[in-house]
Amino acid sequence: MKAPPGEVAAVVVAAGEGRRMGAERPKQFLPLGGRAVFLHSLEFFLRLPEAKQVCLVLGAQELNGESAQAARTLAAQWAKPLLLARGAMGATREAIAAARECGGAVLAAPAIDTVKQTGRSDFRIERTLDRSRLWMAQTPQAFRFADLLGAMEAAERDGVELTDEAIALERLGREVRIVPSTDENLKITVPADLARAERMLVERNERPGGTD
DSSP states (O other), X not given: OOOOTTOEEEEEEEOOOOGGGOOSSOGGGSEETTEEHHHHHXXXXXXXXXXXXXXXXXXXXXXXXXXXXXXXXXXXXXXXXGGGSTTHHHHHHHHHHHHHHHSEEEEEEEXXXXXXXXXXXXXXXXXXXXXXXXXXXXXXXXXXXXXXXXXXXXXXXXXXXXXXXXXXXXTTTOOOEEEEOOTTSXXXXXXXXXXXXXXXXXXXXXXXXXXX
8 A cells, every 4th residue: 555645544453362461362353442442543533634545454464574663554453442532633734744854653642650671680770761761652654655664674684673663764874753642542452451442442431522
């Protein structure tokens, strides 16, 4: 999938096993507010005015290969039902605008805990990081397609393991900006996360004006 120049393509990745959830089925298919988790992300991007194409990727096999990786032009991982976060639409549109300007942008929440760095082989503290400069990366992440494609191909060629798409561009010295978000942009990993998402959904439905 490749959108025409200047258009935005959104990819919702609904793949993986979700082992830490400990459920009988992958967590993207678990119920949240009466619907599967991934449907909340899919619905969000179908409502996003800038998204001229929306692609849903199901199954780990479909994620193999550089084309599937690079297709995450705007990646909404199934673990993050973005629809629940207040201000999500505005933040996502801001990320798109930033990516158009500089090449890449990610939503992120400011670190609130004190973060310690230790040695690789022991638990001895080496230093305490300045949390005023630390951000917890989230999705969606927005990139120019050509830049992302080249960066993902380079990472694959160099055997670099990526935990998010932004790393692929960062390692090449490309500019990627932060768009401030909140911890309501929840990643569902364990049962407690799913329970919190359910509470957030109830609160959102009771709140006038929804999330945006």
